[in-house]
Amino acid sequence: MADTLRIGSIFGISIELHWIFALLTLFFVIVSPLFGLIWILLFVCVLLHELAHSVTAMRNGLKVKKIILMPLGGASMIDEIDVDPKVEFNTAIVGPIASLVIGGLFGILSIFTPVGIITRLVTLMFILNVFLGILNLLPAFPMDGGRVFRGYLSRKYDRYKATDITAKISKITFILIFVGTVIYVVVARLPLIDTELDLAITVIFIWFLWGGVAAEEYGMKVRKETRGLGIKGAISTHFALVGENRAVRSLYRLVANTKSHIILIRRGGGYAIVDISKAKKVGPAAAAGSISIDIPVIQKGISAADAFYRMESDGTAIAAVVSKGRLVGIITLQQLHALINLHMIKRDRLA
Numbered sequence: 080m081a082d083t084l085r086i087g088s089i090f091g092i093s094i095e096l097h098w099i100f101a102l103l104t105l106f107f108v109i110v111s112p113l114f115g116l117i118w119i120l121l122f123v124c125v126l127l128h129e130l131a132h133s134v135t136a137m138r139n140g141l142k143v144k145k146i147i148l149m150p151l152g153g154a155s156m157i158d159e160i161d162v163d164p165k166v167e168f169n170t171a172i173v174g175p176i177a178s179l180v181i182g183g184l185f186g187i188l189s190i191f192t193p194v195g196i197i198t199r200l201v202t203l204m205f206i207l208n209v210f211l212g213i214l215n216l217l218p219a220f221p222m223d224g225g226r227v228f229r230g231y232l233s234r235k236y237d238r239y240k241a242t243d244i245t246a247k248i249s250k251i252t253f254i255l256i257f258v259g260t261v262i263y264v265v266v267a268r269l270p271l272i273d274t275e276l277d278l279a280i281t282v283i284f285i286w287f288l289w290g291g292v293a294a295e296e297y298g299m300k301v302r303k304e305t306r307g308l309g310i311k312g313a314i315s316t317h318f319a320l321v322g323e324n325r326a327v328r329s330l331y332r333l334v335a336n337t338k339s340h341i342i343l344i345r346r347g348g349g350y351a352i353v354d355i356s357k358a359k360k361v362g363p364a365a366a367a368g369s370i371s372i373d374i375p376v377i378q379k380g381i382s383a384a385d386a387f388y389r390m391e392s393d394g395t396a397i398a399a400v401v402s403k404g405r406l407v408g409i410i411t412l413q414q415l416h417a418l419i420n421l422h423m424i425k426r427d428r429l430a
């Protein structure tokens with residue numbers, strides 16, 4: 080089962096729903112149409128928040144792969160390799176600003192709506208969007224505020240130092256949130272069940288965000304410790320390149336003779352991998368191109384860390400490697416991960 084479901088595109092940006100989000104939407108609509116409406120409205124607002132990030136990124140020359148709507152929010156898949164600090168700052172801050180503007184519009188609308196369920200709905204959307212905007216302004220990863228803060232620090236420090244400082248501030252912020260929650264439940268003298276619920280929600284929230292901080296720290300550590308490491312050691316030439324119209328029946332003989340279980344075709348300006356497992360569905364006379372899946376293309380001179388980031392963000396386990404426009408090999412996420420880990424182990428031993 081695919082992780083996401085594509086529902087369309089806006090400004091050329093693919094919009095996808097995480098399958099859990101899609102199921103939750105269906106569940107809420109069936110169980111309570113009103114709650115389903117609130118859920119859908121909230122994530123339309125989240126989509127607008129993410130579009131603000133994506134459009135700003137595109138206007139600054141960054142590549143936006145897609146936007147994914149998930150149960151806990153949204154994510155814009157933006158190519159953030161070697162981003163100028165000013166661009167990172169501007170791209171990150173427009174999301175919270177968009178949420179605050181949307182919240183303000185709902186607030187104004189609530190003044191003119193007749194008293195009743197519509198007013199309560201509009202007021203709720205005002206509160207949720209303002210909360211979303213303020214939450215994302217916290218100077219902590221993985222919220223937008225963390226990237227805003229790092230973009231600001233990067234004007235004075237290198238990216239590694241800026242990330243390290245932001246990660247420390249993030250952890251302090253989460254600890255303060257937890258301490259603040261404990262003080263609140265003690266001072267408010269809430270019933271035991273409410274106290275346990277508030278603390279449980281806070282712990283889950285912080286646990287989720289702490290994982291985002293750890294990911295940022297590890298990603299920057301990898302980049303720092305693999306500077307100068309290319310992908311040459313992970314490139315494989317064990318593949319076969321065939322024509323897009325080649326018959327599926329001939330692929331079995333090709334695999335047997337060349338012992339290359341990876342078969343690529345050239346399609347447009349890129350490459351695609353032939354999915355042999357689908358051969359029986361299309362029949363022996365079908366063209367190889369009919370059972371192929373596009374794969375990303377990376378330059379041979381790219382760093383190992385950047386290649387790993389690109390492949391992970393694209394959600395692919397294999398990529399074609401080119402040099403001066405010519406296909407020179409393939410690389411898998413597994414090979415790349417092994418190369419990076421071995422390099423870091425060797426570096427630690429030398430240290």
